[in-house]
Amino acid sequence: MTLAKEPIAQPIQRSHTAGDFAREEVGLANRNSGLPLEALRYDVTPIGMHFLLTHFDVPFVASAQDWRLEIGGRVRTPLSLSLAGIQQLPAKTLRVTLECAGNGRANLVPRWQTQPWEYGAISTAEWTGTPLRHLLEKASIAPDAIDVAFLGSDRGFDAGREHNFGRSLKPDAAMNDDVLVVWEMNGAPLAPQHGFPLRLVVPGWYGMASVKWLKRIEVLAQPFDGYQQTPNYHYRHKREDPGVPVSTMRVKSLMVPPGIPDWYTRHRTVEAGSVELTGRAWSGAGVPITRVAVSINGTWSDAALDPPQGKYVWRGWRFVWQATRGEYVLECRATDANGDTQPVEAPWDSVGFGNNGVQRVPVTVR
Amino acid sequence: MTLAKEPIAQPIQRSHTAGDFAREEVGLANRNSGLPLEALRYDVTPIGMHFLLTHFDVPFVASAQDWRLEIGGRVRTPLSLSLAGIQQLPAKTLRVTLECAGNGRANLVPRWQTQPWEYGAISTAEWTGTPLRHLLEKASIAPDAIDVAFLGSDRGFDAGREHNFGRSLKPDAAMNDDVLVVWEMNGAPLAPQHGFPLRLVVPGWYGMASVKWLKRIEVLAQPFDGYQQTPNYHYRHKREDPGVPVSTMRVKSLMVPPGIPDWYTRHRTVEAGSVELTGRAWSGAGVPITRVAVSINGTWSDAALDPPQGKYVWRGWRFVWQATRGEYVLECRATDANGDTQPVEAPWDSVGFGNNGVQRVPVTVR
Numbered sequence: 001m002t003l004a005k006e007p008i009a010q011p012i013q014r015s016h017t018a019g020d021f022a023r024e025e026v027g028l029a030n031r032n033s034g035l036p037l038e039a040l041r042y043d044v045t046p047i048g049m050h051f052l053l054t055h056f057d058v059p060f061v062a063s064a065q066d067w068r069l070e071i072g073g074r075v076r077t078p079l080s081l082s083l084a085g086i087q088q089l090p091a092k093t094l095r096v097t098l099e100c101a102g103n104g105r106a107n108l109v110p111r112w113q114t115q116p117w118e119y120g121a122i123s124t125a126e127w128t129g130t131p132l133r134h135l136l137e138k139a140s141i142a143p144d145a146i147d148v149a150f151l152g153s154d155r156g157f158d159a160g161r162e163h164n165f166g167r168s169l170k171p172d173a174a175m176n177d178d179v180l181v182v183w184e185m186n187g188a189p190l191a192p193q194h195g196f197p198l199r200l201v202v203p204g205w206y207g208m209a210s211v212k213w214l215k216r217i218e219v220l221a222q223p224f225d226g227y228q229q230t231p232n233y234h235y236r237h238k239r240e241d242p243g244v245p246v247s248t249m250r251v252k253s254l255m256v257p258p259g260i261p262d263w264y265t266r267h268r269t270v271e272a273g274s275v276e277l278t279g280r281a282w283s284g285a286g287v288p289i290t291r292v293a294v295s296i297n298g299t300w301s302d303a304a305l306d307p308p309q310g311k312y313v314w315r316g317w318r319f320v321w322q323a324t325r326g327e328y329v330l331e332c333r334a335t336d337a338n339g340d341t342q343p344v345e346a347p348w349d350s351v352g353f354g355n356n357g358v359q360r361v362p363v364t365v366r
Numbered sequence: 367m368t369l370a371k372e373p374i375a376q377p378i379q380r381s382h383t384a385g386d387f388a389r390e391e392v393g394l395a396n397r398n399s400g401l402p403l404e405a406l407r408y409d410v411t412p413i414g415m416h417f418l419l420t421h422f423d424v425p426f427v428a429s430a431q432d433w434r435l436e437i438g439g440r441v442r443t444p445l446s447l448s449l450a451g452i453q454q455l456p457a458k459t460l461r462v463t464l465e466c467a468g469n470g471r472a473n474l475v476p477r478w479q480t481q482p483w484e485y486g487a488i489s490t491a492e493w494t495g496t497p498l499r500h501l502l503e504k505a506s507i508a509p510d511a512i513d514v515a516f517l518g519s520d521r522g523f524d525a526g527r528e529h530n531f532g533r534s535l536k537p538d539a540a541m542n543d544d545v546l547v548v549w550e551m552n553g554a555p556l557a558p559q560h561g562f563p564l565r566l567v568v569p570g571w572y573g574m575a576s577v578k579w580l581k582r583i584e585v586l587a588q589p590f591d592g593y594q595q596t597p598n599y600h601y602r603h604k605r606e607d608p609g610v611p612v613s614t615m616r617v618k619s620l621m622v623p624p625g626i627p628d629w630y631t632r633h634r635t636v637e638a639g640s641v642e643l644t645g646r647a648w649s650g651a652g653v654p655i656t657r658v659a660v661s662i663n664g665t666w667s668d669a670a671l672d673p674p675q676g677k678y679v680w681r682g683w684r685f686v687w688q689a690t691r692g693e694y695v696l697e698c699r700a701t702d703a704n705g706d707t708q709p710v711e712a713p714w715d716s717v718g719f720g721n722n723g724v725q726r727v728p729v730t731v732r
Contacts, residue, residue: 014630020386024630026472026482029395031632036397036559038423048414048557049424055629057404058415106392114630116392158629191414193402263421263524264380264390264480266397 016110016350025116034120040256040280043124043309043316044095047186050123052193053100053115055165055228056156059213064189064197069135069181073149073219076140083197087183089130094178094203097124097282097314101206101233101246105352112351119254119359122282124314127201129182133175141171141219148174149224150200150211161227167211168224169202178203178312181214203312204248204285206354208233236350248284251342252356253292253317253334255279259363268363275321277303280314281334288337292317295331295358303332323365330361382476382716391482400486406622406646409490409675409682410461413552416489418559419466419481421531421594422522425579430555430563435501435547439515439585442506449563452547455496460544460569463490463648463680467572467599467612471718478717485620485725488648490680493567495548499541507537507585514540515590516566516577527593533577534590535568544569544678547580569678570614570651572720574599602716614650617708618722619658619683619700621645625729634729641687643669646680647700654703658683661697661724669698689731696727 014024033052039045061067064083071079100121105111107118136148152165173179180201183190190196195212202209208228218224234243256278259270281289292303292315306316317332335341346357380390399418405411427433430449437445466487471477473484502514518531539545546567549556556562561578568575574594584590600609622644625636647655658669658681672682683698701707712723 020388021392022386023472024632026387026392026395027484027632028630029392030398030400030482030484030486031402032396033399033418034396036420036424038426039558041426042558046558048416048418049559050414052399052414054402056627057623058402060404060407106389116396118393118396120396156626156629157633157635162626162635192405192408192412193415257423260522260528261422263522264394266390266393269523269528 014113016112018110021116022113025113028115032115034117035123037119037254037257040254041278044126044186045123047188047191050125050194051100051121053102053121053207054154054193055158056154058193059153061192061196061213067197069198069214069217071135071139071217071219074142074145074221075219076142077138079135079139081135083183086130086135086181086198089134091128091130092180093126093128094180094201094312095124095126095310096201096203096312097122098207098210099249099252099282101208101353102351104346104355104357107357108346108348108352108355114351122254125185126187127180127182128184128187129180129201131177132179132181132200133177135181135217136174139219142221144221145171145219146222147171147220147224149218149220149226150214151216151218152211152213153215154213158227158232163227164215165211166224166226166228167209168220168226168229169209206246206249208246233353235353237348239350241350246353249282250354250356251281251283251287251289251334251336251340253279253281253332253342254359255330255332255361257361257363258330268361270323270363270365272323272325272365275323277319277321277330279317279332281317282314283334283336283338283340286311289315289334290337291335293333294319295333296321297328300333325365328363328365330363331358333358380479382478384476387482388479391479394481398481400483401489403485403620403623406620407644410492410552411489413554413557416491416560417466417487419468419487419573420520420559421524422520424559425519427558427562427579433563435564435580435583437501437505437583437585440508440511440587441585442508443504445501445505447501449549452496452501452564453549455500457494457496458546459492459494460546460567460678461490461492461676462567462569462678463488464573464576465615465618465648467574467719468717470712470721470723473723474712474714474718474721480717488620491551492553493546493548494550494553495546495567497543498545498547498566499543501547501583502540505585508587510587511537511585512588513537513586513590515584515586515592516580517582517584518577518579519581520579524593524598529593530581531577531594532590532592533575534586534592534595535575572612572615574612599719601719603714605716607716612719615648616720616722617647617649617653617655617700617702617706619645619647619698619708620725621696621698621727623727624696634727636689636729636731638689638691638731641689643685643687643696645683645698647683648680649700649702649706652677655681655700656703657701659699660685661699662687663694666699691731694729694731696729697724699724
């Protein structure tokens with residue numbers, strides 16, 4: 001494992017397109033898993049329905065016994081910790097909603113060719129681990145440290161650069177008591193695909209910050225320049241822009257598509273009468289949701305909000321619709337305590353990050 | 367829930383294509399989950415990595431307490447059974463490899479537009495339940511019965527026909543002691559997406575026979591004509607052929623792609639030297655695997671077979687490759703005890719069922 005960049009070694013054939021989807025995009029959609037939207041009904045996403053975005057391969061770890069987490073770089077006391085040693089530190093459990101930064105990318109026109117998420121890259125889990133700060137305090141960060149890098153054991157190429165997946169946080173963000181080094185998900189040991197035996201969970205941020213299969217923490221006197229920190233995961237209007245780093249989640253909401261689906265088109269058919277529409281809304285950095293509005297063919301009304309379930313957790317909402325025969329488009333739109341509201345049209349982004357445009361659900365009422 | 371067919375109510379816009387993938391195909395690939403091929407390493411697929419093909423929505427079942435399984439039609443004693451009642455019957459646990467009948471569909475040219483599986487719709491789990499025959503013996507099948515239909519609680523449209531997902535078995539197949547009514551997977555209660563609280567598992571058959579969210583068993587004096595029995599799940603060379611019903615799995619093998627991947631293309635890079643290639647091979651109806659051969663750029667050698675793990679379970683294989691720098695295509699090909707061998711080129715099928723053509727893995731050795 002290394003922080004050094006490697007020369008470009010793989011051909012790159014990707015572009016913006018408004019057309020049909022390439023085989024590579026479909027291959028990624030088959031490997032990676034979205035939440036089926038009907039599972040928005042669960043407060044905590046059941047194991048196996050939580051969305052999954054795996055950049056390289058899921059590492060095969062037969063046993064956690066030999067796993068070591070190395071902490072080095074600009075620290076006074078470099079450490080090599082076993083899982084059992086880490087599990088002796090003070091533990092806590094946090095319920096956290098995570099969204100992939102690329103969620104909604106496939107709804108942009110044109111879109112960048114990569115994992116073609118529509119709406120499903122969003123889920124909630126209960127994570128058990130120890131605050132990262134306990135580890136950093138044990139290692140004692142040197143005064144000249146300005147960045148803390150986290151490296152997973154998953155390795156591969158992206159845009160021709162070979163690297164272990166890696167991300168960083170500034171020291172003050174890393175010392176936040178809610179940033180966890182995690183070994184349990186929903187009360188069970190981490191599943192292999194969620195980072196067994198050890199991962200980071202950074203509440204309030206898009207998912208890329210929550211590094212899986214955590215092998216090394218490197219404290220740095222200069223900004224971390226791994227591929228997934230920069231150039232990747234930046235908002236850019238043009239490919240050549242320097243860009244703005246992707247960080248906390250934007251305010252957003254989704255609804256459970258009502259009625260029953262068509263297999264291929266997923267078009268919904270709903271019985272006329274009283275229909276309870278339900279869904280979830282969330283924002284980033286622990287900012288509360290204050291309002292969700294629902295639109296029936298362009299007429300907006302306020303939904304009722306369920307009680308909050310935690311600082312970093314999506315909030316349930318519900319709205320009773322008196323549905324009469326016809327064709328409809330349903331929408332939902334959330335506002336947070338900062339006064340930020342979802343845009344009706346998604347902001348265009350070069351790689352399709354941070355798409356929080358309103359969801360549209362066409363339904364036939366019969 | 368009804369066995370009756372409903373009139374066509376949804377527009378159908380699907381075709382054969384050799385081109386890029388439609389938005390609907392990508393939507394299905396996002397909802398449904400393939401096994402990431404590196405997870406072929408696990409004897410039993412960890413929860414959350416088992417492939418998933420959900421025709422309609424995953425039903426939301428808050429508690430199993432009110433769930434009833436109805437058994438009716440041509441029986442002497444119609445039954446309405448609780449989950450607790452079924453769990454008092456003699457239980458057994460079977461390790462079973464299941465493959466989706468449409469696995470490999472996206473590798474055909476042209477392909478039918480539906481869930482675009484490449485290789486990943488294959489997994490192995492340990493299923494705990496009671497042999498179906500105990501339930502059928504309790505209900506006592508009438509002498510004129512010629513088919514046994516199984517209906518799930520999942521409902522929707524396909525090709526304009528509204529129906530609950532349903533499949534049937536002939537009475538002698540249904541009475542096989544290894545056909546199970548299941549409530550546990552890998553030692554835990556069924557997850558919602560795998561059929562909570564109750565499902566059928568039909569070992570040796572493609573996955574469509576293993577009806578999830580099992581609500582009703584209907585014993586029939588005529589052949590079951592639900593959409594998923596016919597016209598769907600038939601091998602056809604032309605759309606208008608009457609077709610041959612899809613039933614047991616065809617002989618097949620897959621390998622764990624060696625080395626490390628490129629994020630977008632998944633192209634593999636391998637270090638020169640001794641490389642152990644591993645994978646799995648399986649057939650249908652409990653027929654054992656007798657041989658796996660591996661090809662390096664067209665030169666075939668026999669792989670070593672791991673010990674068998676059960677009648678219905680994929681068999682591990684391994685082959686040590688002395689890899690030298692260059693570009694390669696790796697292939698694997700299984701033979702079963704019936705003497706059936708995978709075809710080098712996949713047999714073309716109108717809806718892409720039963721594709722057991724050999725896998726090809728391009729790799730760069732450096």
